[in-house]
Amino acid sequence: MDNSCLIKAEDISIQFGDRQVLQNVSLTIKQGQVLTLIGPNGAGKTTLVRIILGLLKPQSGRIEKPQNLRIGYMPQKLHVEATMPITVRRFLELARHKSSAPIDEILQEVQITHLMHHQLRSISGGEMQRVLLARALSQQPQLLVLDEPAQGVDVSGQAELYQLINDIRARHNCGVLMISHDLHLVMAKTDEVVCLNHHICCHGRPEQVSVDPSYLALFGKKEAKNLAVYTHNHNHHHDLTGEVVEHKHD
Numbered sequence: 001m002d003n004s005c006l007i008k009a010e011d012i013s014i015q016f017g018d019r020q021v022l023q024n025v026s027l028t029i030k031q032g033q034v035l036t037l038i039g040p041n042g043a044g045k046t047t048l049v050r051i052i053l054g055l056l057k058p059q060s061g062r063i064e065k066p067q068n069l070r071i072g073y074m075p076q077k078l079h080v081e082a083t084m085p086i087t088v089r090r091f092l093e094l095a096r097h098k099s100s101a102p103i104d105e106i107l108q109e110v111q112i113t114h115l116m117h118h119q120l121r122s123i124s125g126g127e128m129q130r131v132l133l134a135r136a137l138s139q140q141p142q143l144l145v146l147d148e149p150a151q152g153v154d155v156s157g158q159a160e161l162y163q164l165i166n167d168i169r170a171r172h173n174c175g176v177l178m179i180s181h182d183l184h185l186v187m188a189k190t191d192e193v194v195c196l197n198h199h200i201c202c203h204g205r206p207e208q209v210s211v212d213p214s215y216l217a218l219f220g221k222k223e224a225k226n227l228a229v230y231t232h233n234h235n236h237h238h239d240l241t242g243e244v245v246e247h248k249h250d
Helices: 045-052 088-093 103-109 125-137 155-172 183-189 213-231
Strands: 005-016 019-030 034-038 060-064 071-074 143-147 175-179 192-196 200-204 236-238 244-246
Touching: 005 045, 005 175, 019 045, 019 060, 019 175, 019 200, 034 045, 034 155, 034 183, 045 143, 045 175, 071 125, 088 103, 088 125, 103 125, 125 143, 125 155, 143 155, 155 175, 155 183, 192 213, 200 213
Parallel strands: 034 175, 034 192, 071 143, 143 175
Antiparallel strands: 005 019, 005 060, 192 200, 236 244
């Protein structure tokens, strides 16, 4: 495994009872790369993430990662008991360890400093997603794992959130593994797309996946048409420092 590789999954398979959830799934996540998992509900996306996080053990295959890899995880949603009196600051303090980044700096980075002393139960869905992102960032991660980061965020806030995630990747040169259904917004902010439906149906750059027959079979031509608006200008990639590298055309 080369020095830029954060996660290497090889031939991951798992089944629950007689239901095959993942079959021979392989992928690689590198430093400074955004990889987005897409697929229908029940395709195995969250199960794959749980295996990568070490929360589930596959029945076959293996996960390779550097020793002491720092991972920041943002769950799809978090239930907060309505009667629990806990502020945003206290919630973030509970996730801290000795090497954690200062809370003030993290809140400033995700643009929610004004929420520091607010009760967690009183903030909006979009604000809660930023708090969860801040919690993931408090681990000073080399890899960010984001499960539906725009869950509960209105349409205008989704684009801002994905831009923020892209800025964080560039600033910290971390890898990002993201599950998303917001394909038309995500595609312009991702380097590689893996289309999963228990196995890998197709993968590659967004503009390649959006015209792949397997993708079209899963999501239909209407979604692909919407996607084209966002992918036709994606004529660059990011190097290991997060800098934009334009693609040259003859």
